[in-house]
Amino acid sequence: MASALCGNCSRLLREFTARLRKACKEFGRKLREFFIEISQCTCFRNTPEGRFLRRTTQQLTHLHLLGDDDTRLSQEDLRALSRLAASDNTDLQMTAALYYLHLSHRLSSRLPDSFLEPLMALLSSNDLDVQKTTSLALVNLLVKDNVCKELVIELGMLVPILELFQSGDATAQCHSCACVTILASSESNRDILMVDGIKPLLALAKSYDPQVQQSATWALLQLTQSDWSTRILCQAGAIPVLVLLLQSSDSDVQFCSCTALCNIAAVQEHHPKLLSIGCHYLLKSLLTLLSSSVRKNATQACRCLQTLSKNDLIQEQLMELDCAVPLKALLKTSTVMWAEPAISLLSALSARPPNNEFFVSEGLLDEIGQLLHHHSSSSDIITHSCVIITNLCSSPMGQQAVMESLCLSGLLWAFVSPSLSDNTLLHVTSCLRHLMNWDPLRPNLSATITAEQISGLVKLSGQINNPLSYNCAAILSKLEMTDKVIRLLRPHYTTMLDYLLVFLKMKDVKFQQLSIVTIFNLKKDGDFSSLLANSELEVQLRKVRAQTEETRRLLQMIQPLPPTSVNP
Numbered sequence: 001m002a003s004a005l006c007g008n009c010s011r012l013l014r015e016f017t018a019r020l021r022k023a024c025k026e027f028g029r030k031l032r033e034f035f036i037e038i039s040q041c042t043c044f045r046n047t048p049e050g051r052f053l054r055r056t057t058q059q060l061t062h063l064h065l066l067g068d069d070d071t072r073l074s075q076e077d078l079r080a081l082s083r084l085a086a087s088d089n090t091d092l093q094m095t096a097a098l099y100y101l102h103l104s105h106r107l108s109s110r111l112p113d114s115f116l117e118p119l120m121a122l123l124s125s126n127d128l129d130v131q132k133t134t135s136l137a138l139v140n141l142l143v144k145d146n147v148c149k150e151l152v153i154e155l156g157m158l159v160p161i162l163e164l165f166q167s168g169d170a171t172a173q174c175h176s177c178a179c180v181t182i183l184a185s186s187e188s189n190r191d192i193l194m195v196d197g198i199k200p201l202l203a204l205a206k207s208y209d210p211q212v213q214q215s216a217t218w219a220l221l222q223l224t225q226s227d228w229s230t231r232i233l234c235q236a237g238a239i240p241v242l243v244l245l246l247q248s249s250d251s252d253v254q255f256c257s258c259t260a261l262c263n264i265a266a267v268q269e270h271h272p273k274l275l276s277i278g279c280h281y282l283l284k285s286l287l288t289l290l291s292s293s294v295r296k297n298a299t300q301a302c303r304c305l306q307t308l309s310k311n312d313l314i315q316e317q318l319m320e321l322d323c324a325v326p327l328k329a330l331l332k333t334s335t336v337m338w339a340e341p342a343i344s345l346l347s348a349l350s351a352r353p354p355n356n357e358f359f360v361s362e363g364l365l366d367e368i369g370q371l372l373h374h375h376s377s378s379s380d381i382i383t384h385s386c387v388i389i390t391n392l393c394s395s396p397m398g399q400q401a402v403m404e405s406l407c408l409s410g411l412l413w414a415f416v417s418p419s420l421s422d423n424t425l426l427h428v429t430s431c432l433r434h435l436m437n438w439d440p441l442r443p444n445l446s447a448t449i450t451a452e453q454i455s456g457l458v459k460l461s462g463q464i465n466n467p468l469s470y471n472c473a474a475i476l477s478k479l480e481m482t483d484k485v486i487r488l489l490r491p492h493y494t495t496m497l498d499y500l501l502v503f504l505k506m507k508d509v510k511f512q513q514l515s516i517v518t519i520f521n522l523k524k525d526g527d528f529s530s531l532l533a534n535s536e537l538e539v540q541l542r543k544v545r546a547q548t549e550e551t552r553r554l555l556q557m558i559q560p561l562p563p564t565s566v567n568p
Contacts, residue, residue, distance in 0.1 A: 085118035090127040097133040104140035123160040135175035142182040149186040165200035177215030184222035217256040224263035246285040251294045262304040290326035302341035347384035350391040365401045372410025379424040386431035429471035436478035446480040458492040462499040477518040
């Protein structure tokens with residue numbers, strides 16, 4: 001499992017940063033007004049605290065706090081921030097915290113490591129507002145990679161961050177969860193976070209505050225990015241919590257918990273715990289999520305089910321819960337990224353023969369035919385469609401369903417799609433070749449095929465070194481020689497003579513046999529017979545016949561060996 005943030009988390013962080021920038025611009029304007037007003041007060045001259053604040057204010061002004069884009073930081077700046085952070089006066093601490101928040105918005109380079117020490121002092125403040133402001137600044141610095149994640153841990157900042165979990169303040173909890181989430185994206189930090197962070201996170205995940213719940217679930221998701229931390233999470237009781245969160249009213253919480261469960265399900269040793277929740281609760285929740293109007297959640301639930309479906313017991317339970325209905329609904333969506341997880345799961349389920357009759361009766365092949373026509377450029381959809389068609393047409397009922405659906409025309413349509421790779425075409429031609437072995441399907445395909453598709457099959461048949469060659473030639477060899485097919489093949493007879501000659505000269509018997517079967521079929525057209533007469537191909541046919549006769553004669557000379565002398 002990857003250690004980087006997923007696409008959804010990255011998007012949320014970008015949105016958070018954009019909102020923070022907007023807020024900080026307004027904060028900067030108000031702060032300038034504050035410093036101008038407070039500097040005019042006589043307290044600045046008449047009290048030690050005022051003189052201290054005046055000197056610090058002057059130093060902070062030197063730090064370009066008041067609007068200059070340049071953020072060069074010096075040792076004098078560090079001393080000023082350190083004095084403010086170490087003060088017992090919460091107003092002075094807040095001044096430093098606000099400066100860090102402003103700096104986190106403006107800074108475009110790495111914050112010097114020494115400037116993290118005042119941050120540590122501010123996080124340990126007795127004032128919750130100071131802690132909230134500082135933790136928000138730290139989140140922004142971490143998001144922009146302005147500070148080293150490992151150094152944050154080394155300086156001991158994790159302790160006050162985790163203490164904010166117990167603050168009871170939703171904002172503070174959200175900030176601390178965000179810090180943990182970003183710190184957990186670093187593989188080297190994840191182990192340290194596991195020691196003290198799991199139980200508070202699980203408690204926050206059950207919060208009634210949607211924002212807190214979302215932040216905690218997001219953090220838990222990051223902790224499922226490695227096998228070791230996932231194992232610790234499961235031992236700490238994360239699975240029941242994450243399963244319950246699938247029922248959350250917040251779509252982001254649903255997505256994060258579903259993704260976390262998908263990561264957990266990727267390791268088979270966790271399957272017993274996933275299945276231990278009574279009455280198929282996990283599978284029922286995921287199937288409910290399949291019908292979500294939030295498509296990213298529906299597709300993520302489908303991916304989670306696909307990961308789980310590698311377990312035979314789970315496959316049986318899914319079939320008992322009538323999973324075909326929501327999966328077929330996803331196939332009807334117009335967006336490829338939503339249909340792909342559904343067809344991938346159906347492909348896995350169709351690999352079990354006991355499921356096939358049910359899927360055929362449910363009209364799955366009708367949906368597959370439609371899908372092939374609507375998404376003929378999607379490699380994943382085409383590949384899984386080929387697997388499903390091959391699996392389901394193993395019975396007379398399935399073959400009849402293929403003939404009554406758009407599967408054949410969909411496969412032929414996909415075959416001429418210009419955007420498909422050879423690997424995808426290999427699946428398409430393998431499926432078509434398989435279908436051509438069934439007598440009831442042969443006339444249907446022969447009636448459906450077009451001139452463009454015939455040309456493509458002949459062209460690829462002639463590319464001897466291409467794995468597609470054999471499949472394409474095999475499809476052509478099984479076509480019924482109707483008037484339509486003969487008319488489409490005639491322009492290609494010369495090309496076909498060439499590749500059939502090459503096949504006949506090969507040492508591989510299956511190519512020789514394919515060549516002979518094709519010649520026998522094509523000879524039903526007198527035009528081909530005329531071209532064949534006295535050609536090099538006919539000469540080679542005679543050689544093969546002579547070799548075969550000689551081989552038969554030699555074999556007849558050998559007396560059958562006693563059964564006891566035959567090697568097992």
